[in-house]
Amino acid sequence: MSTVKYAEVVSLKHATLGLLSFGPASGYDLLQTFGESLANVWPATQSQLYGELGKLADAGLVTVAAEGPRGRKEYSITDEGMAELRHWLGETKPAPTRRSEMLLRVFFLGLLTPEQAEAYLHDRAAAATEMRAGMLEIDKQLEPQDGDLVVYGRLALEWALRYSVMQREWADWAVEELRRARKEE
Amino acid sequence: MSTVKYAEVVSLKHATLGLLSFGPASGYDLLQTFGESLANVWPATQSQLYGELGKLADAGLVTVAAEGPRGRKEYSITDEGMAELRHWLGETKPAPTRRSEMLLRVFFLGLLTPEQAEAYLHDRAAAATEMRAGMLEIDKQLEPQDGDLVVYGRLALEWALRYSVMQREWADWAVEELRRARKEE
DNA sequence: AGATGCATGTAACCAGTTACATGATTTA
DNA sequence: TAAATCATGTAACTGGTTACATGCATCT
Numbered sequence: 001m002s003t004v005k006y007a008e009v010v011s012l013k014h015a016t017l018g019l020l021s022f023g024p025a026s027g028y029d030l031l032q033t034f035g036e037s038l039a040n041v042w043p044a045t046q047s048q049l050y051g052e053l054g055k056l057a058d059a060g061l062v063t064v065a066a067e068g069p070r071g072r073k074e075y076s077i078t079d080e081g082m083a084e085l086r087h088w089l090g091e092t093k094p095a096p097t098r099r100s101e102m103l104l105r106v107f108f109l110g111l112l113t114p115e116q117a118e119a120y121l122h123d124r125a126a127a128a129t130e131m132r133a134g135m136l137e138i139d140k141q142l143e144p145q146d147g148d149l150v151v152y153g154r155l156a157l158e159w160a161l162r163y164s165v166m167q168r169e170w171a172d173w174a175v176e177e178l179r180r181a182r183k184e185e
Numbered sequence: 186m187s188t189v190k191y192a193e194v195v196s197l198k199h200a201t202l203g204l205l206s207f208g209p210a211s212g213y214d215l216l217q218t219f220g221e222s223l224a225n226v227w228p229a230t231q232s233q234l235y236g237e238l239g240k241l242a243d244a245g246l247v248t249v250a251a252e253g254p255r256g257r258k259e260y261s262i263t264d265e266g267m268a269e270l271r272h273w274l275g276e277t278k279p280a281p282t283r284r285s286e287m288l289l290r291v292f293f294l295g296l297l298t299p300e301q302a303e304a305y306l307h308d309r310a311a312a313a314t315e316m317r318a319g320m321l322e323i324d325k326q327l328e329p330q331d332g333d334l335v336v337y338g339r340l341a342l343e344w345a346l347r348y349s350v351m352q353r354e355w356a357d358w359a360v361e362e363l364r365r366a367r368k369e370e
Numbered sequence: 371a372g373a374t375g376c377a378t379g380t381a382a383c384c385a386g387t388t389a390c391a392t393g394a395t396t397t398a
Numbered sequence: 399t400a401a402a403t404c405a406t407g408t409a410a411c412t413g414g415t416t417a418c419a420t421g422c423a424t425c426t
Contacts, residue, residue, distance in 0.1 A: 010385075011286050018293040028405050041288040045387060050407060070394045070405050089293055090301050094286040096312070101196050101279040103226040103341045108203040108274055110333040116275050127281070148295040151366065155359050156288045159352075166351045174340050181336065195413075213377050230415060235379060255377050255422045376423075384415080395404070 012052050015042045017061060017085040020077040022149060024065050027053050028072070037153055040160065056081070106174075114182060118175055125171035132164035197237050200227045202246060202270040205262040207334060209250050212238050212258070222338055225345065241266070291359075299367060303360055310356035317349035 019025065019033055027050050034044045044052075053075055056062040061081035066074040077085070102124065109117040139157055142150055204210065204218055212235050219229045229237075238260055241247040246266035251259040262270070287309065294302040324342055327335055 011289055012385080014293075015289055018289075018296075021293065021296060026405075027407095031405095038289070038292070040283055041285050041292070043283055046406090047388085047408080048386060050405095054407095068405095071407095072405060085293070086296060089290060089297055089305075093308070094290055096316075097282070097285055097287070098225055098228055100226050100282060102282070103344060104196055104200055104203075104223070105274060105279055106341050106344075107223070107226070107334060107337050108199075108206065108270070109337050109340075111203075111206060111271060112274055120274075123278070131281075149292060152292050152294050155294075155362065156291050158358070158362075159288060159291075159355050162351050162355050163348075166347050170344050170347050173343070177340065177343075197413080211377075212379095216377095231378090232380080232416085233414060235377095239379095253377090256379095257377060372426090374423100374425080377421085379419080381418080382416090385413085387412080388410090390409080391407080393405085395402100397402075398400090 011042060012044055012048060013056065013061075014085060014088045015044065016049070016052050016056060017077055017081050017088075020062060020075060021082065021085060022147075024074045024076040026068070026072050026074050037149055041156060109178075114178070117178060121171045121175045121178075125168045125175075128164045128167035128171065132161060132168075135160045135164065196227060197229055197233060198241065198246075199270060199273045200229065201234070201237050201241060202262055202266050202273075205247060205260060206267065206270060207332075209259045209261040211253070211260065222334055226341060294363075299363070302363060306356045306360045306363075310353045310360075313349045313352035313356065317346060317353075320345045320349065 015034075015038060016030065019030055019038075025033075027046075030053075031044075031046055031049055034042070034049065038044075053062065053073075057064065057075070060078060061084055062075045062077050064073045065076035068074060105120065109120065112120070135157055139154075139161075142154060142157070200219075200223060201215065204215055204223075210218075212231075215238075216229075216231055216234055219227070219234065223229075238247065238258075242249065242260070245263060246269055247260045247262055249258045250261035253259060290305065294305065297305070320342055324339075324346075327339060327342070
């Protein structure tokens, strides 16, 4: 408990609290979840997670509820932690994502040959198709399960499916657009 | 020139080199561009940019081609810099974007009341609509212009337009999906 | 003469990644 | 008993943000 300062808008904190809201877990356990369900929305490394759990404990948002073999520490979310999580979810807005390396490159496509530029866009389309296949795979594995993480995870999955379609269609469109522009000259 | 080490995959470096590939500019000039055209794909702060220009100069990828009033330094991209830029564009792949605070929150929507969860999704739809309006505004201003940055910028803009539509449709779908799920119980 | 805009730089801090380091328990 | 897995932690470094600091040139 608590003089620890957090910058506003830090989401590893909330991702961690969120996972602990489903039940107690150790850093090791959480790491699995970050590697599975949350891998595509909020990846976290091992060293980051252990550090975060330490900070959350110092801040009184989680506690070590039990200790197990091999130094295992099982963390539970506290009332304070739940309050903070609910506050974040209900009363703050997500920061819009900016920064897209994929689009940054688009701005400089004029430096490449037309063939190279086209290849870039084809690769984006292919990557989107591949992403879609991966997501459908996950969907299949999720099918029989339920539980909150899965129910809401499916909403996120649908987002990813739509995203990948959009990206593929855009890339195909962009190829045509560049061809059209070249002809016009 | 040069013993300066760069980590792989750093895009402010390439964003800066890319802008300088269109012609010489000062840090101040570039800052305007980062605040306008690149604001939505690769924002950069003033302090970051000046630091980056220093590092690029140390690495021999840019040079101070001219000095003006008020200590103005006009940077030019060097042959080495152009080579690096072309290498990045043509021979490396963009890292897929992960991390979406918007989707992270979706995973924890079960902690809110159904009304709050719906409100969240409605807000996403509204934000997407607003984003779309902003992009159409930019499109209008871009209309009469040309030049490489604008031509390719339009491809990026189209991406953003399609993205905002996708997001709105997804959010609307998700609202219905949650209602459906609640009824089923 | 004063406001605005041009122009650069530095310091402190936070978030995230990679690599290193260690050791206990279980299973084959 | 050796390998795999469980389990935690620390150090060094990079990239990014915010805030501070300074000063010259132009325009009214």
